Amino acid sequence: MANRISILISALGVLVSIMLLDQAVREYRAGASPFWPVLGALMLLSSVIALVRDLRRSRA
Incomplete structure (x- = not known):
């Protein structure tokens, strides 16, 4: 059960990271610093690595 919860949290982390990246690109296009994207x-990348790690751990 704990593995499923960990996978769910990692998947939500990926979704949040995608939304933050989208907002960072929008801000960059509006003239913000290029470091945001x-x-x-x-x-x-780090949230995808965490998700892959959790998925591999649950399959083992």
Whole structure:
């Protein structure tokens, strides 16, 4: 049961990261710093890695 909850939390983290990356790109297009999309992409990458790790752990 704990594995399923961990997977759910990781999946929600990926969704939130996608929304934050989308907002960062919009802000960049409006003239904000180019570091926002870079940081958003790093957050998305780390949340996807966490989700993959949790999925692999649940399959083992």
